[in-house]
Amino acid sequence: MTTVEIEYCVPCGFLDRAEAVQHALLSTLGEELDAVTLRTGDHGVFVVRVDDDVVFDTAEDAFDVDEIVRDVRGRL
Template structure:
């Protein structure tokens, strides 16, 4: 099964974004995932990985839940 991992910067206030991405992915692909985890980070991190492979990094891309879901779909 596939794992989703979201690391987010708590001091930056990214918790709501992380939960929104987690919820959207679980709604779309919940039966295809083994787990969907959140990890607290810092220094501006907001990264999404599927099976350890980077799907989204806020340092490189603009935040868009729908775009992240599309990227996750490509990895599944």
Template structure:
């Protein structure tokens, strides 16, 4: 099974993005995931890891729920 961590910037107001992404991942892969964790951060962070490996970082990619979901699918 798989652990997904979504680290998001609290001061930036990224909670809605993080919770929307968590819902999308749980809807798509619920039975294949052990955990989807929301982790608070700052300094503009929005990063998604699967079992410790970064699959999305907003510094490198544009935020797109569908694209991130595909990256998570590839990782699991």
């Protein structure tokens, strides 16, 4: 099974984004995932990792929940 980690910037107020991604992943792929965890960070970080491989980084990609879910699905 697969583990997803969402690291988000607390001072930036990215908790809502992190929760939206977590909810979308669990609603869509919940039976295929071991865990979807939230990890606090700072300095503008918003990164989604699947088994330690980065599938989304806000420094490189535009934020799109549906695209993140597709990218995670592609790693399963």
